[in-house]
Every structure is written in structure tokens, then in C-alpha cells.
Amino acid sequence: MIAAKSLNAGYGKLQILYEVDLEARPGEITAVVGPNGSGKSTLLKAIAGIAKIFGGRVYIGDRDATKMPAHERARLGLAYLQQTKNVFQNLTVLENLRMAAYTLDAERFRDKLEEVLEIVPIKPYLNRPARELSGGWRQMVAVAMALMRDARYFLFDEPTAQLSPKFAADILTLIQKLRDMGHTIILAEQNAKKALEISDKAYLLVSGRVNYAGPAGDLLNNKELGRLYLGLVKP
Numbered sequence: 358m359i360a361a362k363s364l365n366a367g368y369g370k371l372q373i374l375y376e377v378d379l380e381a382r383p384g385e386i387t388a389v390v391g392p393n394g395s396g397k398s399t400l401l402k403a404i405a406g407i408a409k410i411f412g413g414r415v416y417i418g419d420r421d422a423t424k425m426p427a428h429e430r431a432r433l434g435l436a437y438l439q440q441t442k443n444v445f446q447n448l449t450v451l452e453n454l455r456m457a458a459y460t461l462d463a464e465r466f467r468d469k470l471e472e473v474l475e476i477v478p479i480k481p482y483l484n485r486p487a488r489e490l491s492g493g494w495r496q497m498v499a500v501a502m503a504l505m506r507d508a509r510y511f512l513f514d515e516p517t518a519q520l521s522p523k524f525a526a527d528i529l530t531l532i533q534k535l536r537d538m539g540h541t542i543i544l545a546e547q548n549a550k551k552a553l554e555i556s557d558k559a560y561l562l563v564s565g566r567v568n569y570a571g572p573a574g575d576l577l578n579n580k581e582l583g584r585l586y587l588g589l590v591k592p
């Protein structure tokens with residue numbers, strides 16, 4: 358489980374999030390939606406240890422991670438996936454995966470690789486430099502890297518932004534696969550409709566505060582909130 362309790366967070370002296378409570382469970386996709394600048398990315402960054410926490414607490418699994426630096430949170434199995442800066446551009450895909458699993462010996466690496474390639478369809482790209490891959494494929498590689506190091510908590514920051522509809526669908530399918538494996542997923546998305554359709558629970562952020570928390574389907578069908586904040590136009 359990932360939880361935030363009365364979380365106040367931001368950057369430097371600038372507070373962006375106010376008293377945010379969130380709970381994301383294993384085997385579920387928890388959507389974080391809201392208008393531009395409402396604090397979706399900041400919430401993920403506060404959980405990942407990249408934004409500054411002013412008050413409140415962050416829990417990863419059964420550990421209080423509030424004061425942990427980002428690399429310690431990663432060691433607990435947390436993966437923060439954003440569209441840019443997610444892979445080592447000058448290394449091949451295979452070298453990226455090797456970096457992610459540097460603690461494994463050659464045999465265990467091969468076994469793990471086989472397992473991960475069953476989940477993420479990047480086998481044809483293994484020997485290509487990561488910089489030659491499209492943004493969508495690089496994101497697939499980043500997910501594979503997280504799986505190589507046995508990540509169990511996945512924070513996706515706008516994974517479908519700037520992708521073709523086909524690739525966006527492939528990424529969302531992969532995210533559902535991770536959910537079905539029992540992982541804990543938080544999905545921050547600008548495209549609220551697509552995110553809510555595949556999510557179990559949802560949080561609507563407005564100006565850094567939680568405006569709705571509950572079943573994703575209920576938010577999808579909430580005409581007023583959908584119209585006011587999510588650009589969901591209903592016939």
C-alpha cells in the first residue's frame with residue numbers, strides 16, 4: 358500500500374499540496390486527476406521523495422517514508438515513471454536493464470530478463486541505443502527496468518501524454534497488467550476519461566486539495582465534477 362496522510366508539500370517555500378489524504382492498495386489502479394497545475398505531479402513527486410514535504414506523512418508498504426531520500430524509497434520497491442529522463446539514452450536497452458538489476462549475477466539476470474520480457478514487449482529493441490526509441494517505447498523500457506529490480510509500487514506521471522492513441526492504449530494495457538500482477542499503481546493523468554476507465558479508485562485534485570475521493574466509476578459518471586474540472590462532456 359501507498360498512503361499519504363495530511364500531506365502538505367511543494368517546492369522550496371512554495372506550497373502546492375494542502376492536507377492531502379490518499380490510499381492506494383495493491384492490485385488496484387488509483388487515478389489522480391484534476392485540472393492543469395492542480396498538483397498531480399507534485400503529489401507523485403512528494404511520494405517519490407522529489408518534492409519537498411512540509412507536513413504530514415508518506416507510507417510505502419508498512420514503512421513511514423516521510424523522511425527518506427528518493428533512493429531509499431526506490432529500495433522499498435517504489436518506481437516513479439515519468440515520460441522524460443526515464444532511461445540512460447546512450448546505453449542500449451539491454452544495458453539499461455543490466456543497470457537496473459546490477460545486483461543480480463549473470464544467471465539470475467537472464468532468468469529475470471526472460472520473466473520481464475514476457476510482460477513488457479521490448480525484445481526486438483534490446484540491442485538498440487535507448488535514444489533511438491520513441492518516447493512510448495522508452496517508457497516501456499522504464500517499466501521493464503522497474504520490474505528488473507522488483508518494484509512493486511508504480512507511480513505513473515502522465516504516461517499517455519504525447520503518445521499516439523494506439524501507443525497510449527498499449528501503455529494503459531501494460532499498466533493494467535501490472536495491476537493484475539498485484540502491484541500498487543498510482544496513475545496521474547491529464548486524460549481523465551481514459552485513466553478513470555481503467556482505475557479502481559480515484560482522487561480529484563483541485564488547487565492542491567482533494568475534491569473527490571472514491572470509486573473511479575462514480576467520478577467518471579459525476580456530471581458536475583466532470584464538467585467543472587475534467588472536461589468530460591456527456592451527451
Ligand SMILES: Nc1ncnc2c1ncn2[C@@H]1O[C@H](COP(=O)(O)OP(=O)(O)OP(=O)(O)O)[C@@H](O)[C@H]1O
Nearest residue numbers: 368371373391392393394395396397398399400547
Ligand atoms: N520544480 C518546481 N518548482 C516550483 N514550482 C513548481 C515546480 N514544479 C511544478 N511547480 C508548480 O506547481 C504547481 C502544480 O504543478 P503540478 O505539475 O504538480 O500540476 P499537475 O496537476 O501535474 O499539472 P499538469 O497536468 O499541468 O502537469 C504549478 O503551479 C507548477 O507551476
